Amino acid sequence: MAITYEAVKDLSAQLYSWSLRKVPDDTKLGLERALERETQPGAREILKMMLGSARRAEQDDRFVCSDSGVPVFHVTIGTAARLDGDIKAAISDGFDELVETIKPPLLKHVTNPLTNERGFKGKDMPLVTWDVAGGADWVEILCQPKALGSGRWAALETFSFPTLAEIEAYVMKVVMQAGSQHCPPVIIGVGIGGSFDVAAKIASKATMRPVGSVNEEPVLAAMEDRLLAAVNATGFGPMGTGGDTTALAVHVDYASGHGYTPVAVCFNCWINRRTRARLHADGSVERFE
Numbered sequence: 001m002a003i004t005y006e007a008v009k010d011l012s013a014q015l016y017s018w019s020l021r022k023v024p025d026d027t028k029l030g031l032e033r034a035l036e037r038e039t040q041p042g043a044r045e046i047l048k049m050m051l052g053s054a055r056r057a058e059q060d061d062r063f064v065c066s067d068s069g070v071p072v073f074h075v076t077i078g079t080a081a082r083l084d085g086d087i088k089a090a091i092s093d094g095f096d097e098l099v100e101t102i103k104p105p106l107l108k109h110v111t112n113p114l115t116n117e118r119g120f121k122g123k124d125m126p127l128v129t130w131d132v133a134g135g136a137d138w139v140e141i142l143c144q145p146k147a148l149g150s151g152r153w154a155a156l157e158t159f160s161f162p163t164l165a166e167i168e169a170y171v172m173k174v175v176m177q178a179g180s181q182h183c184p185p186v187i188i189g190v191g192i193g194g195s196f197d198v199a200a201k202i203a204s205k206a207t208m209r210p211v212g213s214v215n216e217e218p219v220l221a222a223m224e225d226r227l228l229a230a231v232n233a234t235g236f237g238p239m240g241t242g243g244d245t246t247a248l249a250v251h252v253d254y255a256s257g258h259g260y261t262p263v264a265v266c267f268n269c270w271i272n273r274r275t276r277a278r279l280h281a282d283g284s285v286e287r288f289e
Contacts, residue, residue, distance in 0.1 A: 227252075
């Protein structure tokens with residue numbers, strides 16, 4: 001069977017709606033573990049409030065945060081999948097339909113950067129990146145809405161043959177510049193190498209890794225441990241109130257490249273919105289998160 005335009009339209013709209021109403025399970029577990037470790041009374045109260053908000057949103061089927069951000073999708077197409085229809089148009093049309101029907105309604109967050117005019121549509125919106133999976137007969141769609149807390153303080157700089165210490169120092173420079181403005185505790189993604197655009201994509205993809213997972217590359221696993229400890233030692237704490245919990249995780253990945261090495265750093269706010277599902281060739285939908 002072919003994966004149809006209608007199936008992609010419906011699923012992409014559902015993923016965006018679901019992502020606004022639920023904090024991912026791995027992130028809630030990360031918040032619970034942070035609460036157990038947190039030593040500052042004020043920070044503990046903020047973490048309790050976050051967990052309560054997450055549970056209440058699920059219970060009442062409401063948005064966790066009123067800032068619904070803008071729709072960002074990461075689509076992976078299996079090379080053995082059969083497609084029936086324009087799936088790029090399907091994602092755009094699914095968003096249009098959702099705007100008309102979703103309760104509570106979305107706010108106008110889509111912004112024209114040339115005029116600052118805000119609305120629900122705009123050039124290249126929704127924002128979609130594409131990848132392929134060899135031999136797979138499915139299409140996987142991941143939705144990760146981007147709002148102020150998960151987009152404003154991302155940064156990238158290009159180095160020449162940097163040492164690991166220089167890379168870590170740059171990550172901490174970006175962390176200090178962001179301060180607590182990105183609604184911590186955050187998930188931090190770091191992309192090293194490749195090219196300008198590849199490093200940014202790696203950093204963004206790194207934030208999708210489950211909180212609590214261990215990097216398969218020992219050098220990067222050790223770097224993540226060092227950076228997480230350093231970030232939490234800044235004392236910004238949950239929502240900037242002070243404490244031991246400024247980040248829930250630091251996730252790092254890399255690509256080989258030339259001698260010049262771009263390093264990209266990005267953040268997800270404490271809600272860490274993320275939903276993902278696959279459309280299979282038999283028409284079934286497999287939901288992961």
